[in-house]
Amino acid sequence: MMSNLNKMAKRILNEIERFEYSSFMVGTILDSDIIEREDVIRSEFKVKGGEPIKSEITKELSRLIKRTNGRTISLNRPELNILVNTLLDEIEVSSRSIFLMGKYVKNKRGINQKKQRCKQCKSEGCKKCRFSGFMRVPSVENEIHKFLIKKFNANKVKISWIGSEDRNSLVKYNGRPFFAEVSSPIKRKALFREKKMNHGIIIKSVEILRKRPIIDQGFIMKAIVNFESNLKDTKRLERIEKYFSERDISIYSMNKNKYFTRRVRSIKLKKVSGKRFTVELICEGGINIKKLVSGENEQVKPNFRKVMRIKCSVDKIAPFDIHYVKVQESEKR
Ligand SMILES: [Zn+2]
Known part of the structure; x- marks a missing residue:
């Protein structure tokens, strides 16, 4: 067992040296032996004062550590949690999660x-996926993952998305925002600049948040949609634009087995050539754009097909590209 607290403090300092942190907290798990032999231990550890041995040891260790590293002792939200277990003669160190909001751009289709x-x-994990549970195909998630794990020298990253796009969509300009929780980071003071990843993915920015974000915020997005239709009468384009202006769209959620509503702010239709059209769509997040156009299974109502009374289908190779995604402050929901 530890011969004295000074030695233990040194051991802890050695253990936490690799972490970046500004505040810490020490906790202890004492074996019953120590508590029973409190008097003996007091003299062995040279602990003075009348508080229970557990808090005396914790306090003294914290003081000794602070004397060397000069960091803040924080009992509320320490960046580093140090747990001394005398029973197992172990020191467990855990660092507090980092929450962040980033943005990515995607310049290549098919990812x-x-x-x-x-x-x-x-x-569940098998030989084929090398026991990762995931297919070994490129994805935005993979690239963000790689980036954040490396940046923070962390062991786990969990991404929360702000809407989703098609694998054949591009994400342009300032990019689509995302939230991430980085667990057990060793580094916390990362500096960011735009970073080109594989497969045409660029991490545009990463901003560390003060606390865990509220994930279910709504968002407004602009997408350019490419679709085909037999619409010949171009005069009708204006009428359709008018129809979808500030129009509430009813969407059926298969997962939740119920309807919810999202608003289309505006659409601007343009004939490109022959059967090909583009729509500049500004709407609230949560509308399935492909189904808004095709009317497939009537899950999105009203939809282009129903209003135009003509078959409409989104381009397979370049269905829609995201031009911006703006997170709404939680005004509703
Ligand atoms: Zn597998």
């Missing part, structure tokens, strides 16, 4: 946004 679950093992 999934999210990691794809392994079809072979349904995410």
Whole structure:
């Protein structure tokens, strides 16, 4: 067992040297032996004062550590949590999660946004997926993951998306925002600049947040949609634009088995050539753009097909590109 607190403090300092942190907290798990032999231990550890031995040890260790590293002792939200377990003669160090908001751009079609679950093992882990549970195909998620793990020398990153795009969509300009929780970071003071990743993905910015973000915020987005239709009468374009201006759209959620509403702010239709049209669509997040155009299964109502009374279908190679995604302050929901 530890011969004295000074030695233990040194051991802790050695253990936490690799972490970046500005505040810390020490906790202890004492074996019953220590508590029973409190008097003996007091003299062995040279602990004075009348407080219970546990808090005396914790306090003294914190003081000794602070004397060397000069960091703040924080009992509320320490960046580093140090747990001394005398029972197992172990020091457990955990660092507080970092929450951040970033933005990415995607310049190449055919790249999934999210990691794809392994079809072979349904995410349980098998030889094919090298026991990761995910298919070994490129994705935005993978690239963000790699970037953040490296940046913070962390062991786990969890991404929360602000809407999703098609694998054949591009994400342009300032990019689509995302939230991430970085668990057990060793580094916390990372500097950011735009970073080109693989597969045409660029991490535009990363901003560290003060606290855990509220994830279910709504957002407004602008997309340029490419679709085909037999619409000949171009006079009708204006009428359709008018129809969809500030129009509430009813969307059926298969997962939740219920309807919810999102608003289309505006659409601008343009005939490109022959059957090809583009729509500049500004709407609230949560509308399935492909179904808004095609009217497939009537899950999005009203939809282009129904209003135009003509078959409409989104381009397969370049269905829609995201021009901006703006997170709304939580005014509703
Ligand atoms: Zn697998």
